[in-house]
Amino acid sequence: MKNKSLTPVLVLLVMVFSAGIGLAADKPVKIGFAYIMSGPFATYGQFAKQGAELAIDELNAKGGILGRKVESFFEDTAGKPDVGIRVIRKHVFENGADVVMGLDSSGVAAAVAPVMMELKTPLLVTHAATPDVTGSKCNRYTFRVSLNINQNIAMASAIAADMKSKIWTTAGPDYSFGHQSWEYFQQYLARKKPDAVFLPQAEVAFSPAATTDFSSYITKIMNSKAEGVLISLWGGNLIDFVRQAADMGFFDGKRDILMTLGAATEVLYALKDKMPTGIWVGTRYWFLANDTPVNQAFVEAFSKRYNVYPSYNAHGAYAAVKAYAAAAEKVKSVEKEKIVEGLRGLSLELPVGKITIRPEDHQAITDGAWGVTAADPNYPIRILKPIRKFSGAEITPPVAETGCKMN
């Protein structure tokens, strides 16, 4: 009697398991993206989505990852840490994501990174630049494929060291990104140029993220005795600042100016010829910085599909998808723990150049480029000419300086 009643159960079990195996082979690889899709920074989420979709379509056209189709899910972090944590959890638990990618805001990234230890799912940060994510808050599951603050500021300080200005001030957003940019700038420039002087905290200009009228900050800088200005404002803040500063005669050539994210294409497209020429600007990725076949193919495919040149955020998302695929091919699996091993020390060729994900802190060692804004009749926006390129090795601080203790 006992055996008889067990048989159908066993048959059922066998069927379920074999069905499971059959499904596993065809089951798509699921990537969960978390970007700002609403509010004043929504343009960043939109660009990231374009980059991600281009990369996924390219992969699927070649048979996907390890023969499995790639599927994507997009969620809106609204730029808020609590929402960021919630949507990452949703990706892992509801959408069944094999990997999560994205994060535009440093605040969100710093909040999400520690949660990844609990979710045991790899996270590839593509935009947020806070050093903490691959520093004091580094962990087994968190990686970054884009340039961080330190790398970008290392380039800024190298350029500043060659300028005449000795007294420096800053205009930046009044939260950790602006303050950290200024702190590292002082630290790095003082090493290269010991006689550099930095205005005290009360005399520099940090504006709240919601600022739309920068006139009082511009007046403050123009009335200070600073000769050089590090501007870490970005997105809409930077657009407003540049227009209002131009009207107030800020770009009269009397001061040295560095804009750490001035070469972001969304800014250049909005400003067009309102962007002054002859200004040193940085970005995370510049579409004309190198002429490798990989970059040319990316720029061509992207601009053909979306009618704009790729922004750095589009490149970040594209790069993360490609890095994940490369890691999966390397370890022949998409199992989360194996992917972590695959990403560690991974080297691959991306549009930005060759990157290597450092196993000690999971930060990508990636090349960077700054340049001087210039007009060119062949482009609808300002381009960079000349361009100064930096190798990843020279701009990435040693692991010992990052404060990362990998667990």
Place this chain on the structure above:
Amino acid sequence: MEAFFANLLNGLSWGMLLFLISMGLTTVFGVMGVLNFAHGSLFMLGAYLCLQFVRWTGSFWIGLILGPPLVAALSVLIERFLLRPLYGRDVSLQLLLTFGLMLFLDDGVRLIWGAAYHVVNPPEVLSGSVALFSRSYPLYRLFLVILGPIVGIGLWAFFTYTLWGKLLRAAATDRQMAEIVGVRVPVLFTAVFAFGAWLAAVGGALAAPHQSVGPAMGERIIIESFIVVVIGGMGSFPGAFVGALVLGLLHSFGTTFFPQLQMALPYILLAVILLIRPRGLFGAES
């Protein structure tokens, strides 16, 4: 001295923009008792329509003149079909409705114009700058500084001397009494709401050459407008004028002299005013 004047003009021009937006907010509240969360979105709509007209015609003035009436027309529909059924009911329903409208309009704008930032150039006549001591100061900002008081005086004259202005004040003071003496209050309400929306849209169109046009630009300004209205006294016109000027000047001088406190200054002022004069500087004591 030079720094003082630069700060003064910075504060005044920003204050005037705030004033235009707060005017509509405070009028709608004063007359109708409606706290309109979507006011910032109407401001945003004014900026986007101005952008669209500039794209079509190349003229900022056409955007400034034609855009706001369109926003006013839209708000007639909003008042007539969405807001009107809620008068007489719990205030929280109005808040929910206008908050929902804000989300709806913000996303609508993103669907039509995309999430990117846009730039509107100031009109040719106002695009230069004038000499101010050893520096130059943008003409467009001076235009805002001059325009603010003109609009303020115009509105004050409207409310004091015209029949419509008197009717509005009558309805604001005592709605029932106004109805008894034959004022068609529902029509008046529609007109007031449209007028508030028109003011918001004018503010948006004027802000377009001054800041980037992007989704959620209204959310940023609505908070400061609320502070202006509370400081000045809910429903008070002189209050909105003084409140906007105080906030504008606090912003410019605060940046120079109290940079670390600058973000908190408007809220500190708000708290102090609420403690000393809970109904605002020009609010009627009940």
